[in-house]
Amino acid sequence: MKVEVLMPKMGESITEGRILKWLKQPGDAVDRDETILEIATDKVDTEVPAPNAGILVQILAQEGEVVEVGKPIGILETEAGAAQVVAAAPAEAPAPAEKSAAPAAAEPAPSTPAQAPKAETTPPPAAARPTAQPSGAPRFYSPVVMRIAAEKNIGMAELEQIPGSGLGGRVSKNDVLSWLETRASRPAAPAAAPAAAPASSGPGLAAAAAPARVAGEGFEVIEMSNMHRLMAEHMVKSVQISPHVGVVSEVDMTNIVKFRDKFAAAFKEREGFSLTFMPFIAEAVVRALKDFPWMNSSVDGNSIILKKAVNLGIAVAMDDGGLIVPVVKHADTLNVVGLGRSIADIAGRARKRRLQPEEIQDGTFTITNFGVFGNIFGTPIINQPQVGILGVGALQKKAVVLERDGEDVIAVRSMMYISLSFDHRIIDGALGGRFLERVKQYLEEFSLDAI
Numbered sequence: 001m002k003v004e005v006l007m008p009k010m011g012e013s014i015t016e017g018r019i020l021k022w023l024k025q026p027g028d029a030v031d032r033d034e035t036i037l038e039i040a041t042d043k044v045d046t047e048v049p050a051p052n053a054g055i056l057v058q059i060l061a062q063e064g065e066v067v068e069v070g071k072p073i074g075i076l077e078t079e080a081g082a083a084q085v086v087a088a089a090p091a092e093a094p095a096p097a098e099k100s101a102a103p104a105a106a107e108p109a110p111s112t113p114a115q116a117p118k119a120e121t122t123p124p125p126a127a128a129r130p131t132a133q134p135s136g137a138p139r140f141y142s143p144v145v146m147r148i149a150a151e152k153n154i155g156m157a158e159l160e161q162i163p164g165s166g167l168g169g170r171v172s173k174n175d176v177l178s179w180l181e182t183r184a185s186r187p188a189a190p191a192a193a194p195a196a197a198p199a200s201s202g203p204g205l206a207a208a209a210a211p212a213r214v215a216g217e218g219f220e221v222i223e224m225s226n227m228h229r230l231m232a233e234h235m236v237k238s239v240q241i242s243p244h245v246g247v248v249s250e251v252d253m254t255n256i257v258k259f260r261d262k263f264a265a266a267f268k269e270r271e272g273f274s275l276t277f278m279p280f281i282a283e284a285v286v287r288a289l290k291d292f293p294w295m296n297s298s299v300d301g302n303s304i305i306l307k308k309a310v311n312l313g314i315a316v317a318m319d320d321g322g323l324i325v326p327v328v329k330h331a332d333t334l335n336v337v338g339l340g341r342s343i344a345d346i347a348g349r350a351r352k353r354r355l356q357p358e359e360i361q362d363g364t365f366t367i368t369n370f371g372v373f374g375n376i377f378g379t380p381i382i383n384q385p386q387v388g389i390l391g392v393g394a395l396q397k398k399a400v401v402l403e404r405d406g407e408d409v410i411a412v413r414s415m416m417y418i419s420l421s422f423d424h425r426i427i428d429g430a431l432g433g434r435f436l437e438r439v440k441q442y443l444e445e446f447s448l449d450a451i
Contacts, residue, residue: 003052005036005074007067017041018066019073020226024056030076037074040226046357054078062174065165147221148176227322238384242423246379247433250417251440253395256280257414259446271337277395278314279340281418282367284442285390286310286332286339289365292435294427296364298385304426313363313383314343316350317372325383326350327363367392377417387427390439393417 007017020038030036035047036056050056054076061073149159154176162179164171224232260275267275289296289310297306312331316324326346331339349355366383371394380391393416400413418439422432 001078002057003054003076003078004072005048005051005076007039007061007069007071007073008048009069016066016068018226018230019061019063021063022059022074026056026058028056030054030056040230041357048073050076052076052078062165062172064174065172066170145171145173145176147223148173152176152180154180225320225322227318227324231323234384235381238381241384242382242387243425244379244382244421245424245427245429245432246419246421247429247436248377248417248419249436249440250415251443252400252413253277253416253443254414256443256446257395271341273341273344275340276343278343278367278369278392279336280443280446281369281390281392281439282312282314282328282331282339282343283334283336284439284446285365285367286312286334287442288435288438290332291438292431294431295388295422295435297387297426298364299387299423299425300385307364309364311362311364312339313366313386314347315366315368315380315383316347319351324350324355324360325363325366326355326359327361329362365389371395371416377419379419380421382421382423387423387425388432388435389421390436391419391421393419 017039018041020040022037024030024036030050030053032051032053033049036050037048039046039048056074057077058075059073060075061067061071067073145159148154159171162171162175163169165175256277260277260280264275293306294304296310297304299305309330310332312328313325314328316326318324326349328334328339328342328346331342334342346355346359349359363383363386365386366380366389368380368389369392370378370380371392374394376396377393378391380389382389395414395416397412398415399410400415401408402411402413403409418436420432420436422435
């Protein structure tokens with residue numbers, strides 16, 4: 001019996017995943033729940049276990065491809081006898097070396113296996129490929145595809161002829177390499193394609209191809225890591241979805257600084273982790289979110305979804321670059337100590353890449369702390385599908401004018417900027433500004449009751 005391996009659903013806002021690496025190949029035996037491949041969703045890599053014991057007989061999505069959640073990515077055969085017959089054929093498709101030995105026979109196999117004997121002649125493959133190209137709609141090309149195209153002098157007109165095996169007809173690296181293997185057998189189309197490239201280039205395509213040069217001309221070409229690629233896609237998507245507006249407030253953190261300085265050592269000895277400023281900020285944000293529930297919402301078409309629980313995302317910078325946002329679930333049920341413990345736990349495991357997929361899901365609001373790098377304030381990008389993100393700047397001692405007994409006095413205080421980026425589709429300036437000022441109020445009115 002054949003069993004499909006499906007792209008798993010990793011969260012309410014995640015609709016697709018990228019195949020990172022197949023750990024099993026066609027013909028390999030697998031046990032139930034044994035890891036057979038690694039995938040990447042938005043900002044997290046995870047493993048996919050086998051749904052049943054059996055033999056992997058076919059890989060439907062190659063490494064690097066983006067697949068919609070719920071779509072099949074592989075096929076298992078639970079009956080060993082049947083698997084031996086099926087496993088041999090798929091094993092040839094993903095292997096470039098085997099394709100080069102018999103390029104004409106291998107190329108049409110994924111789409112029309114019955115025509116493989118006829119593919120030894122040049123005309124059928126040349127005619128088959130353009131028919132696979134979607135007409136009219138512009139296609140997205142990844143940086144890897146654009147780099148290969150630049151190195152191999154593939155113009156945009158020729159690139160448009162390459163049928164894509166990815167989601168929505170997207171062209172993958174393997175599609176381009178397969179095309180190049182039989183490029184010489186295409187008499188006229190490739191020669192004309194480069195000349196037509198400027199006319200058919202869509203917005204941004206020329207810019208995407210420009211950096212894809214050969215190193216050694218005064219610069220170095222570095223391919224994006226999977227985390228950087230996903231982060232880039234997510235940030236661009238967020239800016240396209242939400243009209244961003246930003247506001248900034250300055251907070252007097254002196255009371256909190258004095259409290260932390262006084263009790264930090266005893267706290268660490270008692271609780272086992274360091275007391276940072278983030279739990280105090282998180283607690284103030286949670287209280288403000290309860291006061292302004294629209295800030296703890298998301299947009300779904302023409303509807304506003306108010307979230308009852310506060311699931312607080314904490315942006316964590318990775319040691320090797322990139323950013324991940326683990327989530328403190330039900331943060332509204334925790335005090336400062338509980339928030340500190342949870343934040344220390346998820347941040348530590350995030351840097352070691354030991355988070356579970358569900359620990360980066362279902363966030364309702366995010367805090368990002370660029371103050372740890374010395375930056376005084378910034379304008380962060382909203383973490384979709386949320387409608388707001390709070391930025392925390394560096395603490396600075398400043399001479400501040402205070403009013404004491406009706407007179408102005410100058411005092412040295414520990415000051416900090418906080419900024420809020422919000423989605424102007426449903427959050428107007430008044431609501432965003434009042435929310436940020438409420439966070440400021442709770443921080444400046446900090447008392448021992450919060451501990």
